[in-house]
């Protein structure tokens with residue numbers, strides 16, 4: 325085995341070297357919350373580097389959905405696949421991101437069970453930073469997912485009338501919303517015991533939220549009561565904003581709505597999450 | 606007595622109906638190794654987690670380096686190091702990444718952090734494994750990186766939760782060397798263990814805990830003395846003389862004689878060392894040939910047996926909870 329040979333080759337603990345590292349006990353001043361959160365974000369990136377398999381969900385899932393919906397339903401829903409793609413792609417982008425946020429909860433649930441979280445919690449750093457860092461790392465996953473969906477869309481013939489600026493703005497807003505929404509899953513991951521139950525509950529919430537919106541179809545054809553539901557669904561507002569920006573309009577009111585709901589998500593679930601985290605056994 | 610590094614009074618923690626820690630009083634003076642010895646489920650980890658501010662006590666108080674673990678948790682955190690019982694570093698990352706992560710979190714610059722990580726890996730004999738994921742380390746290497754991770758900023762007090770459980774003798778010796786090295790530099794080490802010989806070898810003072818309570822405290826010598834003067838082991842040339850030898854020894858020592866699995870051996874816990882010499886004379890007068898005659902200090906095993914009424918290796922009702 326590799327491990328054994330390396331161990332035998334390496335010198336055992338030497339007294340002098342040990343003494344010098346112990347004496348070199350420098351006491352740097354404590355870093356602030358931003359730096360510690362970013363450092364935990366760096367840990368998340370390192371984990372992506374070492375375990376790239378974890379990107380399968382953010383890559384495969386959106387590709388599958390884009391292809392499936394465009395070619396299976398496009399003709400029936402919008403007359404032609406091309407026309408449907410113009411409508412669908414911004415929605416798929418929203419769905420891909422929002423669905424990916426679930427993984428935050430599942431990953432965190434596995435992570436928190438491990439001994440290393442005890443070490444993090446025993447460090448003299450701003451307490452939420454391990455969680456904030458994990459969520460920041462996830463923003464990287466959302467960005468990768470978004471880039472894939474947009475590239476695939478462009479290849480299939482999606483033409484955003486809002487140009488590059490519209491696309492970048494809409495993705496930026498989407499990332500902000502996703503970061504804020506992931507506090508909900510973080511909270512769930514601290515309440516539920518196993519990653520499986522986190523996945524189960526997230527699915528139960530996520531499916532009605534994404535399908536009960538204007539992501540896939542215009543709600544005009546739905547029964548009145550359902551239209552009312554779709555109207556209050558925050559995902560609908562988000563999809564309207566992303567669709568608007570990508571196609572060159574600036575729905576200011578809707579943008580405000582999305583930003584306010586983002587702030588609310590963090591303001592409600594952030595503190596609850598922190599209390600749960602602090603009292604975690 | 607120097608300053609106290611740890612002081613607890615009536616520390617308690619329950620999980621549902623399990624009283625994991627049921628009133629622990631500790632007074633650990635600064636400098637040296639303090640051993641907490643107890644079988645599985647005794648409450649060692651729970652005690653350490655409260656002292657390291659990870660768990661809030663249900664009742665009682667604890668001061669670590671003069672700071673209250675509940676009110677001044679942050680002050681405690683910046684002065685102590687914790688090496689948990691189970692994988693206390695990120696197994697997906699490499700050795701150097703783990704140490705660099707902690708160095709950055711503790712305020713080192715990127716450059717100084719990298720230097721510190723390299724120095725630590727060198728000192729712990731892990732230089733060659735620096736760029737390998739920790740999940741690919743052997744058990745001994747993993748334990749060393751666990752400990753190194755607690756020393757990124759040299760702590761005044763370090764908690765080691767069962768640092769040698771599951772290690773082979775060579776790796777265990779390396780961990781012991783590290784512990785002795787830390788103490789030589791003035792640190793206080795509180796370590797938990799299930800191994801009596803480990804506590805005996807390393808610790809200046811030992812608290813024996815069982816079912817969440819301290820059942821004995823003192824230096825290893827004091828604990829041993831509390832059980833009696835020691836024990837006598839006798840081995841005969843002819844096993845068939847054992848019954849005769851038992852009678853002679855019982856008369857000379859005036860204590861119960863234990864017959865061990867070895868058909869030629871006998872042993873006795875003795876209270877009065879002076880009678881031992883007489884018993885040798887009695888044996889030779891009775892024509893009993895002795896090949897081995899040893900007077901030993903009582904082992905901590907015997908201490909444990911006497912104190913708890915069960916052996917340390919047993920794990921009674923551990924899973925009953």
Ligand SMILES: Nc1ncnc2c1ncn2[C@@H]1O[C@H](COP(=O)(O)OP(=O)(O)OP(=O)(O)O)[C@@H](O)[C@H]1O
Nearest residue numbers: 605620623625644645646647648649650651652926
């Ligand atoms: N988070 C928890 N939830 C429920 N019960 C727990 C929890 N942690 C510990 N216990 C229970 O508390 C008791 C003491 O556990 P603890 O881990 O402190 O023992 P220990 O002395 O460290 O044992 P070991 O040598 O096996 O590590 C055990 O009965 C254990 O099952």
Ligand SMILES: [Mg+2]
Nearest residue numbers: 649650651690
């Ligand atoms: Mg334990």
